[in-house]
Amino acid sequence: MSGYRLTSGGLIDRSRPLTFTFDGKRYQGFAGDTLASALLANGVDILGRSFKYHRPRGLFSAGVEEPNAMVTLRSGARTEPNCKAPVVELFEGLEARSQNRWPSLGFDIMAVNGLAGPLFSAGFYYKTFMGPTRKAWMLYEHFIRKAAGMGAGTQLADPDHYEETNAFCDVLIAGGGPAGLMSALAAAQSGARVVLADDQMEMGGSLRGTPLTVGETDGDAWCRSAVAVLSMLPNVTLLPRTTVYGYYDDNTFGAVERVADHLPVPGEAMPRQRHWTIRATRLVIAAGAIERPLIFAGNDKPGVMLADAVRVYAERYGVAAGQRVALFANNDGAYRTVEALAQAGVTVVAVIDPRPDIGARAEATVEASGAELLTGQVVTSARGGRRLTAIEVTPFDPASGVQDALPRSIAVDCLAVSGGWTPTIHLASQASGPARWNEDLAAFLPGDPLQPWQAVGACNGEFSTAACLAAGIQAGAEAARACGFTPSPISVPAVDAEIVCDSILPLWDARPAGHKGAGGKGKAFVDLQHDVTASDVSLAHREGFRSVEHLKRYTTLGMATDQGKTSNMAGLALMAHERGLTIPEVGTTRFRPPYTPIALGALAGQARGAHFRPLRRTPMHDWHLTAGADMMEVGLWQRPRVYRRDGESVEQAYIREARQVRQSVGIVDVSTLGKIDVQGPDAAEFLNRVYSNGFLKLPEGKARYGLMLREDGFLWDDGTTWRLGKHRFLMTTTTANAATVLAQLEFLLAAVWPTLKVAVTSVSEQWAAMAVSGPKTREVLAAVLDDIDMSNEAFPFMGVREGHLDGVPVLVARLSFSGELAYEVYCGAHCGDAVWRKIMAAGAAHDIVAYGLEALGTLRIEKGHVAGPELDGRTTAEDLGLGGMASRKKDYIGSAMMDRKGLVDENRMKLVGLISRDGQPVRSGSHLVLANGESPPRSLGHVTSSTYSPALEKYIALGLLEDGPNRIGEALVATYPLKGHNVDVEVVSSHFFDPEGRRMHV
């Protein structure tokens, strides 16, 4: 119990207490608190256990860089693991649980892992479970994953909803601190469209809660007035609680707005999070900087915190991080923490700085605080069990790194550390050349832009508020100018002089020289979240993993959910030291999106559940549902599979439907077929070049079945095309290829034959289409058609007629996919339901049956008509017995390449029919093998489509078989080894039923 609430100060509202629980225990905080500040105020020291060693860990930072304080929020379906306590806004009733501990946070059995330290050093798993012991992984994986991990998610469906939206602007500003706010003001007053996104609960960044005077007022009030001004401007969109996480091509950005995460549950109709796709002409990056820790033994003890976080908790949240605080820093900027603590009345015991000399202002600050100033010294280790109790301090020679005096112990319960600052260059590095090294700051700054952005403020190495404000004005104005606006000058508000981190003594490793590389006495951590120690880096170096990319992957440094925000620089520095190189020579890894973890729900947006993809419905959809159809997805389309009657199986239903079509009459919805309107003086010529068979001489009022090849000579699509006039055709395609055929026709007209006067337009949605089949079809249709002579003479096979069906304009074509007397009836889509019902009514006298995809398949298989399973992109017209339709007398798409050697090989697989000899169904996908051949058998082909045939009263199938037509009469086995399914089949002609086609010509 060390942290405590100060009696005054901070941006919290002490009149609005909030109750929350952590690991089931109730605590109180205030409105304006984060979960972290409230726990710190309640003196909660241990917030989690570490990843590998299960060491107790406390709060380390005050922002998104937090490596330790990861908690699971809420419960039930809203459980969310791995939330960083410093960015969780407190609300009434908030429920948080610690992670990676068992049975409890205070007593964790897995902490024995710490005693087995060397076991878990870098590469432990690779070394232990690869090679001969690999099988052991199978045995231990479950336990290891359980021991080393983060929080557990929930298996329940997320009850919240998420949205996505789009924004366009002239200037996007990422970061709402002093530089970002100033940029926004400067850009917005020019009239440019500005979006300002900031990831915190309120804009202001480092100015929030500071006593610093900006202009006429304190920093906090200045931020509030800047936000108030911006929110009045119609050309400005403010996005608080929004992280710009990714930088994509053409200045497109991904951002996530946490709309309702600060509420117990989202309000009615309120999304929990909203994903923004933002397209901006210019980007201003004002992303700030993240403080770096220092490396010494025990630097992960609860109570060791980043110095600026200690200041932020005091100034912004009115919380003291400890009762006896020491500062260990290598730069002047960190002395602001001493200033803030002294102001708040918190005892600062000592200030330890490796530099022999520090700035006068810093020195005066320490003196005023009453702390002991120990320059030229370092902290070599932190002591304590569940909480920091003491530090050991020793003189240090910055030139040699030698520490030869005996350490002195100082009792403290909080150590604020600062190793300088790392500019947040993540976003910039996604669209820049290599990062630039700045020697004074010992930091990487953004590289040269590859897209139109500029960086300002701390992320650009400008650490003082005054510099941020000045740079912000300049960047905002410049960005607006680049978008064609004329900004007028704005003056920079006056700012108090601050202690600024303008140079640091690069000190990366404060361990005594003798202990470096040998494990040290007590672990010194580089990456707190992944439990990577300084010794692990040395080990990686010794084992040859020397490039930063290898170091990262071998040790997992920087690969945790914080992506190494506090650890990357130290890791690079240690490796540089090992290799005797400078940090810029070692180089840095490139940052990839996202900057912070984002919920998958936010990426999915509305596209989940029933809205995962849109559904496409035919005009008769509601009728099918009312009739009890089993609907199935065909692409995006919903189509009836079977119309089951009481107690029927799918098989019984389709057999009944198919049988009724052959016996009397049936109707099927074929509205999903692709329909393309082809018009123009050159329409016939165009079709003649697209189809493999002739279309020039197709008479008006006639339809023709056509085949389309690909340029490479393989079969692509089939369908009928109807000549409605001299220059007007209606082309139909398969359902599956409707979109690609249209795109290909458009391509040919644009790129290949631009002089042809032809227009193609999708009319798939214009027409409702139904096929009526069966011996009674003529009688049924004649009863409802007003003005079409249905006699065989007047309306022959393949004829097309325009007329009316009970007053509704229709197109009727005499086509047959089922092999029966059949007609396709097309009408305006809005009339489809009515026309369908009229035909059903007229057919009632003949027991007309509506049939689905299964029966449609049965009927066409009985006829040996090919469909999608046979048109699989690997078959030729010849393979499917359609070679006669591939003209030799004209040029068309595919004609030049269809006669290549491999495509005319006699042994190619060709279409055959198959009949089950043992009464078993033949599974589609089965391989065709010899009954008593070699073992394992060689595949001679495969089954493409199968069904029970009510006409033959047998299970039948279509298949592709090597040299198929010459094998008719042979006995083979259709084998499906995955299911152990073998059926004896006989090879027959694919024309199972009515091979002469008498039935459709009556």
Place this chain on the structure above:
Amino acid sequence: MLIPCPHCGPRDVGEFTYGGDATKERPDPGSAGAADWCDYVFQRENLRGTHLEYWHHAQGCRLWLRVRRDTVTHKIEAAEIVGPWAAATVRETGNDEGQDVA
């Protein structure tokens, strides 16, 4: 990636379908040999740098475009209509067209 459609203006690449190498010309069926067809149908350079390629504005105006794109930077230098309407009046583009880098 944004493709500046001459009819619709700059649109997200998701509205377009890639149509492949736009430098290939379909051989004259009357005179071309097997090698010409093989080159047209199968042979493709995997270029690093400026590439001329077809894109179909399938979710927009349905024009086929010829787009000059840098395969390294994804920067699109030009997009023009393919076919009989190549000379058609095109949409004026805004001042944000220049991708100059500060």
Place this chain on the structure above:
Amino acid sequence: MSDLLSPLKGHSDPRVVASQGDPGVVSMERRIVSLVQVTAWPDTLAQVEQAVATVTHCAMPERPSGSTARDATAIMAVGPGRYLIESDDPGLPTKLTTAIGADLGAVTDLSHARSAVRISGPKATWVLSKGLAIDLHPKAFPSLDVAQSAIHEVGVLARRLSEDSFDLYVFRGFALSFWEWLTEAAAETGYRIDPPGSA
């Protein structure tokens, strides 16, 4: 015409869904009477434009993705040499087919192929932005401009009527899916559905 069935029947009936205050958007299904696409050949563009203007008594759009309107007729420039014409005249497809022969261009009746929805109100652009990845700022997308794009994988033609009202045309088969998307997207701002109309 009792034989006509809207794909939104039973879904687009009037109602108000708003948790508090005035609904941010108003949606209405519009029943299309005639919708015709006219395509000119490159060398007949002027003649086709003349023919369309004569049949519709409406001026032609003067720039790509522009549109014009007169009474209940709207002409939208949807591609080079390609126009989409909506009208309350059921005879429009026939009249245009008669006026424009194959030598001049192509006329395609799409009266049944699209469903139309009008969305208006102070939050109309906010709601549309959730699906349309195009800049809806009046400077980038002024009144009477049309944009062909997609919302949640559904092809959409959007025509701006005024700063806060839009006509949307979607493929008929996707109409209900789109309508469900729209009402879900508008739930946040609250919405009112007005009875189906035709203009």
